[in-house]
Amino acid sequence: VSGDRAILVRVGVANQFRKYSFDACLPEDRSQKQVFQESGVTCLLDAALSGYAATVLAYGQTGSGKTYTMMGRSSSSDRTSECGDEVKRNDGLVIRAARRLFRQIGDSDGGSRISVGASFAEIFNAPGAVNECICDLLNPDAGHLQVRFSQKHGFFISDLAVAECRTLADVRAVLEAGLQNRRVNAHALNRESSRTHALPGTETLRAGNQSGF
Template structure:
């Protein structure tokens, strides 16, 4: 069962583990599984075949290798994040793990095989297409009577290491000719990618077309561990603008909400001695490992409760994920692991980071229009002050205009005669507007 939101409005990062099946070449070599899933929230892993020592991990959900794409979407809690984004929250679903563990399959699915599916969801579709289907089904229904006027857009970016580049580069996968984009910051948006194209989406088919077009431009290459290894971190974002009453203020005026959900397919960590990468591929691997190491540092520091000097700025990846780890977004971390004993150590490291991430506290907020946010905050503050005043009146009584203190039953007649007990009371010096006479 998903953890409930604490009463103070904070929300821990939700951590889910998915185990991929053993691959054909692994089975041909007689490979055995190093992990077991005894129940829906536990994971057992051992470091060597025949070992009787198992290490147990606990997560929000554990998904064994027989889970389908549909079951993964349903059981990991992704549907709830899509609904939250439609209500105006910012959300992130992030796939983490070593190379070849199934991250891209989990997030993107198998695209490009049949381009005529339109709005239909195929068995192999990943998180993104299933989220889009749920989102458009929701926006087309009348279930949310307090929310209307939906509009959906999408963007697709990747963070990579270009040949000869010292720092990470950012490419717009839907507009690759735009060059190396920069990360900027504003009070309204936080950290964002400047000049990143956002395309309107009127249907699930539009989302599919954008996703497939972007994947054609994404950097992939083959090495000893994975013949289709992603050489970049990919960030696909759905933006959901809507109108409706502010949360907790159903009788108030209509306000604009700006929700979004970002799907992050991280490049896989890998050891150079295993991947056998050379030349530019070797530099790519080093850059990927460096950014993932920085993400690990951020997770570890936040898990310890140390929020003063978190190294977000050491990588463009962690700068853009600052809202997701310790910020104002809802976050789901899907850790993908390989069941092969060859990668048991890497799988254990991934699980350790996932457990740390579960302790990170975020403070999700509904993203409203700036002016309307101020009005909403003032209305909420006014309501809180009124409740506080009523509690003081109930406890200590009420001061009448004549300066006497009424308590208990004595308050009722005075209210009937004079309406509000404080009406007509002015501070010393008479604060009424001047009539202009002396």
């Protein structure tokens, strides 16, 4: 790793390197709060409130901390009814982003005209299916959903349930409900490995405008 936020990767057996740039490289002792502050998510939230679509992707091998970074870890004292609108130490990027989103809406001039909705889908390999399937974790009985495209909304999941959220506790309840329906399976590295790709999402709707995160 060089000093200008770049990494050099050796290519093949020859003494050749490729240079890849990045915004930050966070050590493993970073807290959830520090990851949120230093990962660039706050800039994406600003863009979302300006009408842009924004995405945060966690990628890595099993056990590398993807779910913990995004969703956090709940304890017996972290139930929605007891947390309210507080952010707990182990809360991940999703909850922290939602809290900042609500604060930004509250501080804006047109905050009263902005509504927030939350959804939770997963992509998984169904037995016998040719392509990966999409399930609504808030409404598992809806069956396999389809990805559509429109000029107005771009790519979206058709018929995906969206729950109106007025507080951070509402967002936390959506996450808890969705996580209860996720497909998990044990293997050598993880007793409760999520065998799917989780897609929690929020959308803000202002009169005549819509954006998503």
